[in-house]
Amino acid sequence: MVRAMKSNIWNRKHLLSMRGIGQEEILSILDTAASFREVNHRDIKKVPTLRGKTIINLFYENSTRTRTSFELAGKRMSADVINMSVASSSVKKGETLIDTLATLQAMNPDVVVVRHSESGAQEFLARHLNAAIINAGDGRHAHPTQALLDILTIHDHLPIMGREDFRGLKVAICGDILHSRVARSNAQGLATMGAEVRFVGPPTLMPAKVEEAFNVKVFHRMDEGIEGVNVVMMLRLQQERMTKGYVPSVREYFHYWGLTRKRLALASETAIVMHPGPMNRGVEIASEVADDLERSVILEQVANGLAIRMAVLYRLCTPGSRS
Amino acid sequence: MEPVPFVLIQGGRVVDPAHGRDETADILIENGIIRAVGRPEIPRGCRIIDADGLIVAPGLVDMHVHLREPGYEYKGTIASGTRAAAAGGVTSVAAMPNTKPVTDDPSVVGHVLEKARVGGIVNVYPVGAITKGLQGVELTEFGLMLEAGCVAFSDDGATVADTGVMRRALEYARAFGALLIQHAEDPSLVSGGCMNEGVTSSRLGLPGIPVESESIMVDRDIRLVELTGGRYHVAHLSTAGALEAVAGAQAKGLPVTCEVAPHHFSLTEEAVDGYDTYAKMAPPLRSEFDRNALLEGLARGTFSAIATDHAPHDEDSKKVEFCCAANGVIGLETLLPISLELVSGGVMTLSNCLALMTYKPARLLGIHRGELTPGFPADLVLFDLLESWQVDSNRMCGSARNTPFHGRKVRGRVKKTMVAGHIVFEDGQ
Numbered sequence A: 001m002v003r004a005m006k007s008n009i010w011n012r013k014h015l016l017s018m019r020g021i022g023q024e025e026i027l028s029i030l031d032t033a034a035s036f037r038e039v040n041h042r043d044i045k046k047v048p049t050l051r052g053k054t055i056i057n058l059f060y061e062n063s064t065r066t067r068t069s070f071e072l073a074g075k076r077m078s079a080d081v082i083n084m085s086v087a088s089s090s091v092k093k094g095e096t097l098i099d100t101l102a103t104l105q106a107m108n109p110d111v112v113v114v115r116h117s118e119s120g121a122q123e124f125l126a127r128h129l130n131a132a133i134i135n136a137g138d139g140r141h142a143h144p145t146q147a148l149l150d151i152l153t154i155h156d157h158l159p160i161m162g163r164e165d166f167r168g169l170k171v172a173i174c175g176d177i178l179h180s181r182v183a184r185s186n187a188q189g190l191a192t193m194g195a196e197v198r199f200v201g202p203p204t205l206m207p208a209k210v211e212e213a214f215n216v217k218v219f220h221r222m223d224e225g226i227e228g229v230n231v232v233m234m235l236r237l238q239q240e241r242m243t244k245g246y247v248p249s250v251r252e253y254f255h256y257w258g259l260t261r262k263r264l265a266l267a268s269e270t271a272i273v274m275h276p277g278p279m280n281r282g283v284e285i286a287s288e289v290a291d292d293l294e295r296s297v298i299l300e301q302v303a304n305g306l307a308i309r310m311a312v313l314y315r316l317c318t319p320g321s322r323s
Numbered sequence B: 001m002e003p004v005p006f007v008l009i010q011g012g013r014v015v016d017p018a019h020g021r022d023e024t025a026d027i028l029i030e031n032g033i034i035r036a037v038g039r040p041e042i043p044r045g046c047r048i049i050d051a052d053g054l055i056v057a058p059g060l061v062d063m064h065v066h067l068r069e070p071g072y073e074y075k076g077t078i079a080s081g082t083r084a085a086a087a088g089g090v091t092s093v094a095a096m097p098n099t100k101p102v103t104d105d106p107s108v109v110g111h112v113l114e115k116a117r118v119g120g121i122v123n124v125y126p127v128g129a130i131t132k133g134l135q136g137v138e139l140t141e142f143g144l145m146l147e148a149g150c151v152a153f154s155d156d157g158a159t160v161a162d163t164g165v166m167r168r169a170l171e172y173a174r175a176f177g178a179l180l181i182q183h184a185e186d187p188s189l190v191s192g193g194c195m196n197e198g199v200t201s202s203r204l205g206l207p208g209i210p211v212e213s214e215s216i217m218v219d220r221d222i223r224l225v226e227l228t229g230g231r232y233h234v235a236h237l238s239t240a241g242a243l244e245a246v247a248g249a250q251a252k253g254l255p256v257t258c259e260v261a262p263h264h265f266s267l268t269e270e271a272v273d274g275y276d277t278y279a280k281m282a283p284p285l286r287s288e289f290d291r292n293a294l295l296e297g298l299a300r301g302t303f304s305a306i307a308t309d310h311a312p313h314d315e316d317s318k319k320v321e322f323c324c325a326a327n328g329v330i331g332l333e334t335l336l337p338i339s340l341e342l343v344s345g346g347v348m349t350l351s352n353c354l355a356l357m358t359y360k361p362a363r364l365l366g367i368h369r370g371e372l373t374p375g376f377p378a379d380l381v382l383f384d385l386l387e388s389w390q391v392d393s394n395r396m397c398g399s400a401r402n403t404p405f406h407g408r409k410v411r412g413r414v415k416k417t418m419v420a421g422h423i424v425f426e427d428g429q
């Protein structure tokens, strides 16, 4: 298979965003992930691949799902995984990062997986640390492993959609684009794969000059935005957006931008529904859609997350795989 | 060295924009005062400074500098700030009032002047606050502060956002002919933003500040100038929209002026890519469209000054996540070479360029500096127009390192800086 031959093209030290990551690199990660998926279905779900490697999960923001996914990924490959949760409430913003640097450096980890509420925090750490940095989400900026697992999930469904690859595939990313790192990383990754990406949401939740920044089409009306698309990716809307004046109420938001069964009927017949989680049922998505196993691939996303994170950890930890 | 009454700066290319002079000439200085420019007779015992191959110009006047003292000595002091100024050929600085305490009272003005007299090596002119504590509510004592030595008023760092307060300030300032300098950013549009709003902010996922935050404030203030007749100056103007408004006001004959900072006409928002906190300041670096508008404004003569907004910071304030980092960049040591890019780039002549850093800001502030007129203090800069060098944030003369120009290859090197006839900086010394 052609793709298998390309699996040695990964030569990055860090995974900070999807920007500049080429199609072949993405495909090679999907390949590696596919091979790790098999491990996750064994009786004994452990391989010695990363024995002796140290991975630190450094989470400045709570995220049980992402942290657990990385933790399990590391452990299934026999790495030593340490979780560091940095409570940011008591400490002044900005002080924690520089202070943590010294501590981290002393532990000499191979990989540091970082989640942070400020855009760019991981680039800061990457400049100052020897370890490889995996961005597990920074502010509004990027969440590359989420994009990779979403691409893998869509990739799995291409045959059902009657497609061989991503070219011309229509993907609608819907909701709070402005505050979403998932939207940004997916837009970049999917565009690289050849998909046609749409951003759908109210104008107040759309970043400035977004068409130019991400090469997407923008729709403010949900019904127009998801018409005929192959993938509907819903984003979480945080309650605080109501009080900050981005949208007036949950009721109005759900009425115009919530994904209901009726609205989903406007998409392609074989369209799949995705959500990075955690969902706000009745805010951006109706339960009737979220729980519809015919359309919703939300649980597959979780399973693929594990495989993708194993693949990324493997690539960053194993010099041979990135030489 | 024995003090000698007479010094002759000999054989340099003398560029004195105030008098339209650009020729090889000598400058005779007696007891720190310019006596003659041209081919004066050389008095007995005169010390001669050879300026062959160098440009000799009035010492530069920077009308927008943060010296940080009193209160923020860990970021910079009057001593370190004036040292950076001297290294940049700047002989007079207007010191912004956002210190601790704020320069909102004649006694603080006196304190700054005394500190400058003792520890400063260039001329320091305090700018007083428009409102007490920069709170935007109560006016300061313009009259008494002018008498104490203030040259203008500004709430810089903050904006006088309340329209009624700005109206009263412009009105009251007329009693003294005082100049009000506005840091024009509508706070409710800035609202947590930390870079220009546009393609780059969207890509980087950083909250953006729209250009309208500046132009709306300038538009409003110009209406108030029409109402009140007060003298109004826009600090570090950064947008095409605000520039258009200022040009329109000038066409109407209103007392409206503006300055531009070197980083705004030489860099764009793309410098923020990689989350470089040394490229973070307020107002932020704008788009190429705005930058080009600023260059046009410079060519057309809309600006009265190039001013650095020199803002030294300690490393702890910059070595943090981008949004948490302090606003501000240093600029005194790069003012001249970055501005000379306007000359090499064909935007303006050397004389017009130097005018924006010499007599024009000096006259705005009403200070007797910035021109080579007999009877004026001998504030001079001698520089090599063509010598190239590379900006290195680790080798700045002031105490701070936060330059956005690190690594940039520039031309134009200051060789000597003189304040009232005394050499305060010499290259390689």
Ligand SMILES: [Zn+2]
Binding pocket: B156, B157, B183, B235, B236, B282, B283, B309
């Ligand atoms: Zn300012």
